[in-house]
Amino acid sequence: MCGRARCTVRVDAVGRACGFSAPLRSVNADRYQPSYNVAPGAHMPVVRHDGAGDAREPVVHCMRWGLVPNFAKKSEKPDFYRMFNARSESVHQKISFRRLLAKNRCLTTVEGFYEWKKDGQKKQPYYIHMQDGHPLVFAALYDTWESPEGDMLYTFTILTTRVSKRLEWLHDRMPVILKGQDTIDSWLNDNLSEDVMKKLTQPYEAPDLIWYPVTPAMGKPAFNGPECIEEIKPKVAGESNIAQMFGKQLAQENKSHVNKVMSQDIKDEDFLNDEDFKALLAGMQPDQDVSEAVSHSEYSSLDRLNTQATPKEEAPPLIKPETKEEDPPLIKPETKEEDPPLIKPETKEEDPPLIKPETKEDHVPQTNKEEDSATAGVKQKQSNLLGFFSKE
DNA sequence: CCAGACGTTGTT
DNA sequence: GTCTGG
DNA sequence: CCAGACGTTGTT
DNA sequence: GTCTGG
Numbered sequence: 001m002c003g004r005a006r007c008t009v010r011v012d013a014v015g016r017a018c019g020f021s022a023p024l025r026s027v028n029a030d031r032y033q034p035s036y037n038v039a040p041g042a043h044m045p046v047v048r049h050d051g052a053g054d055a056r057e058p059v060v061h062c063m064r065w066g067l068v069p070n071f072a073k074k075s076e077k078p079d080f081y082r083m084f085n086a087r088s089e090s091v092h093q094k095i096s097f098r099r100l101l102a103k104n105r106c107l108t109t110v111e112g113f114y115e116w117k118k119d120g121q122k123k124q125p126y127y128i129h130m131q132d133g134h135p136l137v138f139a140a141l142y143d144t145w146e147s148p149e150g151d152m153l154y155t156f157t158i159l160t161t162r163v164s165k166r167l168e169w170l171h172d173r174m175p176v177i178l179k180g181q182d183t184i185d186s187w188l189n190d191n192l193s194e195d196v197m198k199k200l201t202q203p204y205e206a207p208d209l210i211w212y213p214v215t216p217a218m219g220k221p222a223f224n225g226p227e228c229i230e231e232i233k234p235k236v237a238g239e240s241n242i243a244q245m246f247g248k249q250l251a252q253e254n255k256s257h258v259n260k261v262m263s264q265d266i267k268d269e270d271f272l273n274d275e276d277f278k279a280l281l282a283g284m285q286p287d288q289d290v291s292e293a294v295s296h297s298e299y300s301s302l303d304r305l306n307t308q309a310t311p312k313e314e315a316p317p318l319i320k321p322e323t324k325e326e327d328p329p330l331i332k333p334e335t336k337e338e339d340p341p342l343i344k345p346e347t348k349e350e351d352p353p354l355i356k357p358e359t360k361e362d363h364v365p366q367t368n369k370e371e372d373s374a375t376a377g378v379k380q381k382q383s384n385l386l387g388f389f390s391k392e
Numbered sequence: 393c394c395a396g397a398c399g400t401t402g403t404t
Numbered sequence: 405g406t407c408t409g410g
Numbered sequence: 411c412c413a414g415a416c417g418t419t420g421t422t
Numbered sequence: 423g424t425c426t427g428g
Contacts, residue, residue, distance in 0.1 A: 001401060003411025039411065039428060069398075071405050081411080081428095083399050095398050095406060116411075118402095123412085160400085173401080219412045221428045 001085050001160050002138075002175040004218075005113040006127070006229055007044050008034040009135050014045045014060045017109045017135045018188075019181045025050075027061040028154075037224035038110075040066035040084035046156050048106035048142060049188065058188070061142075065108075067157035068145045069096050078145060078153060086141060088159045088176055088201035097157070100141040105187055106156055107178065109135040112229065114218065115171045115211075125218055126170060127229045128211040139176040139187050139200065164203035170211065177204040 009017060011032060015024035024047070031043040038044060043062045050059045066080025083096060091097045112129030113136070130136060142156040159176040167174055178184045178200065186192070187200055218228040 001411080003401080041428060067399085069405085071398080081400090084411080085400055087400075095408095097399085099405065114411080125412095157399090220414095221412070 001171070001173040002113050002115075002158055003039065003084060004125075005038050005110040006036045006129075007038045007042075007110045008036060009045065009109050009111060010034075011045050011060055011062070014047060014109050015058065018047050018058075018107050018137055019184050020047075020058055025057070025059045027059055029060070029062055032062040035224040036226055036228035037114075037218055037221060038065065039221050040064075041080040044108055044110070044156075046106045046108045046140065046142060046154075047188070048104075061106075061154060063142055063154035063156050065158075066155055067096070067141070067143055068153060068155045069143050070145055072145055074146070074148050078147075078155070080155065083157050085160045085173075085175075086157045088139070088161050088197075091141075091159065092197075097141060100143055101192065102190070104142050105192075106140045106142045107184065107188060108138045108140045108156065108158065110138065111135050113175060114214070114228075115174075116219075117170050123216070123219075124234060125214050125216060126211045127214045127231075128167075128170075128174075128209065129229075131208045131210045136175075137178045137184055139178055159201065161201045161203050164205040164209075166205060166207070166209070167203070167211075174203055176201050177209070179204060179206070 011026050011029045012023065015022070026045075027050075028043070029045070032045055033043065035042065042065055044065050045060050046063045047058055048061055049056055050061070051057055064080060065084055066078075067083040067086070068078040068080065069083070072078060086094070086097045092101060111133065112127050114125050114127055116123040116125050118124075139159040140156045141159070142154060145153045145155065147153055160173045161176050163170070163172055163174045178187055183200055186196055212231040213234040214229060215227060215232055217223050
């Protein structure tokens with residue numbers, strides 16, 4: 001599945017990432033805060049078609065992740081976590097999604113997403129992304145919901161599918177990644193047959209989708225800087241020492257067949273690098289000044305790629321997830337503070353202060369007051385097609 | 393007819 | 405909105 | 411998705 | 423465990 005992502009793509013690069021050569025009009029771009037750790041509820045750039053007939057055109061519309069269906073009760077707060085994913089296998093038999101298939105398909109682009117793999121008690125997050133740093137294009141559906149105040153809320157959900165063979169050891173679901181222009185166009189334009197649908201929702205198998213472990217600190221949504229995607233050495237039971245060496249070696253082998261994806265011309269400037277991001281946090285415009293940066297964006301961090309980043313095509317998982325668990329490493333790693341002893345010593349001496357030390361932690365942006373924008377509501381003109389999705 | 397649900401994970 | 409359950 | 415809280419009384 | 427918040 002997909003419940004967390006890095007979304008730092010610039011709004012003006014989203015269209016290109018989806019294969020549009022001309023710049024796209026944008027809607028509510030101001031609400032989008034690029035982040036290395038977006039969760040449902042956040043605003044993200046989405047490409048959808050707006051208008052009908054001759055006026056029909058693709059736009060980059062910043063919407064909130066997590067579908068709030070049109071019929072949601074106005075009496076309660078919108079819940080962005082209930083439907084942030086939609087299973088592609090069942091999407092046409094689910095009431096909440098089926099209605100969106102004809103006219104409300106859209107795309108969203110992220111540089112990568114996170115999955116947590118449980119290793120015993122611990123959960124280790126991994127960052128999954130294209131080896132060359134290009135954004136991933138996800139298939140998505142959007143809907144609108146009118147708030148009690150009369151504002152129109154746009155939300156979307158990301159389609160998921162079973163995982164590719166390669167990703168199997170990590171997880172069992174993954175987002176529907178559209179690969180290639182034909183696939184993207186197919187999803188966006190109004191001609192979906194069952195066959196096409198099936199083809200589009202195949203799990204992404206190519207070896208240029210890679211992953212590595214990242215700091216567990218990114219589990220906290222407020223931890224949303226570039227550190228989120230820094231590779232760490234997994235301190236995971238069963239994945240240390242030998243396994244790591246193996247992974248490293250394998251990753252190197254795999255480096256030999258890196259291939260380029262899509263024929264588009266995506267440049268460094270399309271991504272927020274660390275400098276841009278810091279500037280952004282500081283309230284500056286990413287575009288102005290901010291050195292020329294570039295230096296160590298995607299690519300330098302890619303050089304540090306190692307550890308079982310890329311399991312082989314059909315090779316079984318390097319590390320058998322179930323096989324280990326309690327296996328002590330051959331060589332005792334240096335003192336791990338986190339290591340739970342077999343028997344819990346009661347040394348746990350956390351004296352609760354009478355008064356909670358104030359958790360200075362968040363500077364979380366303000367609440368979004370979905371104000372009435374000049375945006376016209378979508379004129380949904382029902383039209384032809386789609387007798388298809390009435391199967392069971 | 394009206395009322396109520398409408399979704400995804402992951403877990404042992 | 406649209407489907408299921410009573 | 412993960413993180414963090416999870417309660418009452420009565421008070422200035 | 424279960425709910426809320428981001």
